Amino acid sequence: MTHQTVGHQRTPDRDGPLADCPDDALVPPGDEPRCPVDITLATLGGRWTPLVLREFLRRGQATYTELSAALPALSDKVLSDRLAQLTRMGVIERHRVPGWPPRVRYELTGLGRALEPVLRGMWEWGTARRDASA
Known part of the structure; x- marks a missing residue:
């Protein structure tokens, strides 16, 4: 027996904010990303990167020792x-x-502060997911 959904069926958003990333913008790993989603993933890529950025969004600036204490694992x-990755991407500056x-001392840049809505969206999505499975 198949399940049928009620309501409208979602169609791909051909004119919305995700439409400006054509398939040819996707590049092999190692090349410079051109798709906006891929650029964001390259910036936040790697385990722990979003949590390191979260600490900068909470503090604005931090020393290595402060970050190490905040993320003991x-x-x-x-x-x-x-x-080094976040510095290379222009998200933080090393002073x-x-x-x-x-x-x-590492300090969040304007480019780094602009990632706050991205992290906030990740926080909200993760909170809803956590609460739904509780």
């Missing part, structure tokens, strides 16, 4: 890799603090 190597011992 995250290894030093992965945290270093994620900070060396004068003095001894040398210290580094």
